[in-house]
Amino acid sequence: MPANRFNGFTEYGVGIGLRVPHYQHILAKKPVVDWFEIISENYMVDGGRPLTVLDSILEQYRVVQHGVSMYFGSSDPLNREHLKRLKALVRRTRTPWLSDHLCWGSVDDRYTHDLLPMPYTFEAARLTAEKIRQVQDFVEVPVVVENVSSYAEFHVSEMAEWEFLNEVVERADCGILLDVNNIYVSSQNHSFDPRVYVDAVPAHRVAQIHIAGHSKFEKYILDTHDHPVLDRVWGLYERAIERCGPTATLLEWDDRIPSFNEVHAEALKANKYLKAATTGESKQGNVLEYAR
């Protein structure tokens, strides 16, 4: 299960997002890290320090690309310049798979730079799947799609989010980057049981898992990536690992970023669950704690 065709038959363990405040530490101390995830767009430039640092990282670490603006769900056609730059970066990093979000964010060539939620309709699923296939054909590595945190739902939706995800990945025949924090955030914002979501995901398509922290506001939760992972999200993670097996796991920490060691230590907490899955131990007690 962990090594599958959607993650290039790799077993990557626990990684963290490569972030600028950690560059110096990583290059100087060369800490042992299973892998790094990069935000593709931050390295889709023509030269300079971003690429120099990336090349140094690539000499010593495994790197996987994660995009934030392909917008598979946008009704606009794919941006050729974006695709060309993405493919050049894929060749540079030799990423075994490539992820981006199941969302939209641009229309009529205007970019919001946000991950806007999809209307869960069959029309949207068909178009989104078609664009995922086009990207996959172009970049020539497996493409996996990530479920996003959302704060709004549409009247026109014809199915639940997880049903939409399944519809898209089946049509596109692509993998899933399962973000359990996003599932938790959306479950709180839209009043559904996050475990139903996790249990509905086709486990054989899960190429990677994201964990992250979020911020709770009075009436909603925002996916801010500026905190440690909450226990309830760890609970969902445990359930996902039980279903999918030990899967490449990545901690995202994007704001108020603490030291490298602190971020890495937080990510490595995932090992407890990965080992339990390997040895067949169950921590059912934690898994069942999904109270709101």
Added chain:
Amino acid sequence: MTDLQELQQRMAKAVMQPLTAREQMRRRNSAGQSNATEAAQFIRPNDQLTSFERLEIYNRQYWFRLFSNFEEDFPGVQVVVGRKRFQALMRAYLEAHPSTSFSLRNLGSQLVSWLDKNPAWTEPHSEMAIEMAGLEWAHIEAFDNAIWPTLSVDARSQINAESQLTLQPHVRLLEAHYAIDDALIAVRNESGSRDTSSNNASTGHVSKRRRALREMKRETVHIAVHRFEDTVYYRRLAAEDYRLLLALQQAVTLGDAIDIAFDGSLVPEHERPAYLQSAFAYWTTMGWFCTPPVDREGKGDS
């Protein structure tokens, strides 16, 4: 038009509409329609939030993301015009020029031309503000623009008066009427040290810096913003250097560029050959002359 496209255009229009002064979603859109009514048309409310409030999360998120990126890119302009006016300027610019790039790196690409056409946002410091914006944009370009292969010895030995030389894409040339390079370095130094100082102290520093900046005496400066070993530098140029490099950048032939460089120059005529030799030796050592990709296959690279 598909239903999906229609929905996305509708939502994008709502998300990208300006916020109120209190950073909230406006009650009415630009057409005078109620945003609450509009939101209710396509967004489902829940037991915690109305359709309007759910849409407002995205409306605010859109602007907050653009604001933080724009502020990060143009700290010098902010000091020139002052924080309050910068906020207004930023909103007006981003409203006029929403992002058309997949990367936030390009958010400020139109700022100089926009400021040029809209001096009201920067008066009475328009000239300094535009030049500072130019320097800050040049910095962004110098930071991650390409480095192409330098001209080979063979290619250099074949250069004549009719040759067109290509400058590295990371070399950006500016003429300004204030020492904006020194000013921006000071602003960056302070914003670096401000991270560890108290808010009151930093506010004091900013006002002091703003005063000092606005009192800068007028002087013509020429600057090459360039990258060396992955670090961006600001290099002062002689007027002759600037005119020569700018002409080359504009595809003027070498012979004509030399004429342009020394038109009205105070450099004595007998010193000009040595002047040129020295200048070209430096620029060559820095790798500023290069072979653009389109020529790579046809010509030998060093």
Added chain:
Amino acid sequence: MKKSMKSIMLSAAVGGMLGLPAVALHAATPNSAPNTVSANGQYLGQTAFTGLSAKDKHSCKGKNSCKGKGGCKSSDNGCKGKNSCKGKGGCATDGSKMPG
């Protein structure tokens, strides 16, 4: 400009690019030191060549966040990792609370 002078200047420029000594160019000043420019861009003569000089002002100092292999101790634009998928917003005016 006289044609012969133009030709000497052109040879000087090309010679500079080829690293030739100035004497080979029949130039008036027999050295290849870099030109010195005053703060306002006035030509002042020549100084010893050292590659990057004081004229190349480090455009970025202060923050350590961008220290990388290139050695820039800077707040260089673009070094921030501008694109990300974090959520933004939720300032304190709407009664924000930290995760509980």
